[in-house]
Amino acid sequence: MTRVAAFTDTYLPTVNGVTYTIEAWRDHWNDDHGRMDVVYPGTTEYTPRSREHPVRSLPFPFYDGVRVGAPSIPDTVPNADVVHAHTAFGLGLAARRYARKRDLPLVASYHTPTAEYAEYITSRDRVLASISTASEAYERWYYDRTDLVLAPSEPTKRHLVDDLEITTPVRVVPNGIDTDRFQPVDGDAFRERYDLEGPLVGYTGRHGFEKRLGDVLDATDGMDDVTVVFGGDGPARERLEARARRADVDVRFLGFLDREELSAFYSALDVFAFPSPVETQGLVALEANACGTPVAGVDAGALADTIDDGTTGYHYDPGDIDGFGDAIERALAEHDRLAENCLDRRDSISIDTAVDELERHYDAVQ
Structure with a gap:
């Protein structure tokens, strides 16, 4: 029964792909496979449930609905066997520090190509190119310092290996769908x-x-x-x-x-x-x-x-x-x-x- 500490920069009540994945993985993991605790950017809009650990956060100014958590580790997070980062930024740094301090394996999921969202910050081509180059260099630095990178699809894996030139092993793990929730009904x-x-x-x-x-x-x-x-x-x-x-x-x-x-x-x-x-x-x-x-x-x-x-x-x-x-x-x-x-x-x-x-x-x- 594996104990997992998961770190994410999307807070749990948000309806989007990353949040859905973490929430679903946590619930199914806790049911049958072990224990998964989640560290996430706290907000007054949401009261944490069991095994959810909020940190101080601020709204991300360039992307409405996203919050950035302080790269801190709550004292309430229990011991783990594996650390899983769902972001390379913010709480991804906290995940890396948590893993290094305890000599634990660090697994990272690649959910979003950061460079694709540079246009939320600026529309100037030269600035866009600079931001994209810098974000890709940072992602390469981060993911090459993990033990394993998980990609949700083969094209995403190819992007990591061929474009970002990640040297850490990359494996494909599709996010999965809650087929109990998503099933045909009378429309x-x-x-x-x-x-x-x-x-x-x-x-x-x-x-x-x-x-x-x-x-x-x-x-x-x-x-x-x-x-x-x-x-x-x-x-x-x-x-x-x-x-x-x-x-x-x-x-x-x-x-x-x-x-x-x-x-x-x-x-x-x-x-x-x-x-x-x-x-x-x-x-x-x-x-x-x-x-x-x-x-x-x-x-x-x-x-x-x-x-x-x-x-x-x-x-x-x-x-x-x-x-x-x-x-x-x-x-x-x-x-x-x-x-x-x-x-x-x-x-x-x-x-x-x-x-x-x-x-x-x-x-x-x-």
Whole structure:
């Protein structure tokens, strides 16, 4: 039974991929595999549960909704066998110090390519290039001083090995989906609640500029009877809404959805549209698949592997808006076949499968 101390710079109530992964891994680990304590940036909006250890934090000024924790180690964190950092910054430094002080193995997960988010700080090309170069150099320094790096997908592993030239062993451990939570349900009540009719093409998640959500509008512009539905929120929403007003397609913005609503949202959709080229795995695509909804997404980043082209959805080439529209229309036309394929792969993308794989890697570094 392995005792794990996990350190993350995303605080637990935030609905995003990194938080979901840590929370799900912790709950499943504590149920069957040992004990996992989580150190995270504290906030007055959230009361810590058992085995959660907040530290002082401040809002990150360039990325709304993210907090930066002081790189400190709470006295309440018990002894561990393995230290797991879910960030290279902030609390990632605390994780490294905790591991070195106790001579423990340090495992690090690579969730987000930091350089991709430099545009939140500046739009000047020369400054962007400098920030990207500096962030990649720092990531290389950090991950090369760990015992093992976990990547959620093969494309992310290739980025770490080929682009960042990480010399530490890199292993692929998909984040996994809670298939008890994400399963097909009757979407009619959701459609009725939000007054949605006809074929639904949608997306939910963070509305970030890097996700290119405007491409969904361009790809569906002029599609007869289709309604485009956006769940979630973020800094790009205002610009996206302005763009939607000019599009020849019915567009609805639902805002943040409670977790209890997400399965109904996915099940109500006919196609999940995902144009983001910067995903390290694309959890929302797998959540949609687990609910029986095919995905039309860009053939770039982790989505190149996450979407099984012709089986659980369709790809299109980056920048090819006509190709995106074709992928959506093919997924709509072949919905029933693709949906059945999506449901057939539920076990392979489950959190239980991911945690079993995680256990093997923890055992290997001890």
